[in-house]
Amino acid sequence: MNKNTLVNSKLVCVALNDKAQLAALDSTFNEAPYKKPPTQPVLYYKPRNTWNVDGAEIEWAKDMDGNDVDTMVVGASLGVVIGKETCRVSQADALNYVEGYTVVGDYSLPEETYYRPDIKGKCQDTTAPVGPAIVAADKVTNPDALSVTVSVNGEVKSELALANLERSIAELISTISHIMTLQAGEIIAVGFAGDRVPVAKGDKVEAAIEGVGTLRNTLGGA
């Protein structure tokens, strides 16, 4: 873990929040064992060993035998930084608990199946850079109208308009705060483009949100 992390105690990410991804998975959702789409947001954590910062190298992941994995992927999200204790707040009140916004990168192994709680793929060391800074909430007038782009070696590979999220920022804060109390400095990554972007050793990645910042990282292992 990088000690300069902007995260305090918790980085919780929302999976399956891209409407296009949900539509593409629709037939899978209707198979066993669930037989319906998720009724609640699907959450995962990036634990402390993953936290990293703008400008830092992302370690190339190794498999269980200690050999370099073949493939890694990256996604990026708006990061909502909580400003004070947040417990069971309404959607209408939710944005009053936000201190500011930042950019969250999520480097991982490709997911084999959307069913599996993918701790191994998501929790590799240094794979969650956050930054470059926290932009105060009053500088961002409509966060749900922002777009997140991911570029690799200067070429845009993914773009997600947050207007295409299944659940809005206020809805997510409200729902998550009914599951667990959030504290100041904890961060919610509200949603990633369904198609993660493949990366290679040595790639330079930029995750950018206009008005929030550009998070730059390089893949290690080259």
Add this chain to the structure above:
Amino acid sequence: MNKNTLVNSKLVCVALNDKAQLAALDSTFNEAPYKKPPTQPVLYYKPRNTWNVDGAEIEWAKDMDGNDVDTMVVGASLGVVIGKETCRVSQADALNYVEGYTVVGDYSLPEETYYRPDIKGKCQDTTAPVGPAIVAADKVTNPDALSVTVSVNGEVKSELALANLERSIAELISTISHIMTLQAGEIIAVGFAGDRVPVAKGDKVEAAIEGVGTLRNTLGGA
């Protein structure tokens, strides 16, 4: 969160590590979508808002509408406390990274299905008491030979001999350290009896491991 927590930065729990539970689920494992039993340990986190201490009240959980849930369950595990940075260690060397042992309680909502990454059920505030203390590793000669009992209002409801874990303590430390680097003070709850114990408001619960300690908590909401 209780500020006297014994946990530093991470409490990772191992699910599905009771041989009897795995045997009972065998036919389910062979259905879609996996069609085989888990090949790696199944992990989940108890995040900071869940951390609690010996003697403290466990809050009765509420549903998404703010009403008390009908049922909660409890399990208990030996907690392995990491003593120094642990990255890609061998099974043979793994126990040298252990500072000591403690007891971990895991209060949760009943699981609807073993497939679902059950963030909502596992992450309710105050549901992970740890304690009463950390017993130094050199005081515990064979941790894999210990038994964990859960008693409710003085009556033993569950007992799990760690000899019946599918994966030993050393194997788990080794495997998890190949997925994520562990730091001093982080705790692994190595396994729970497959059948969690139902509890009611006001119940007094004791989770006990001979030579390690007895963790006492009371359910709130009565």
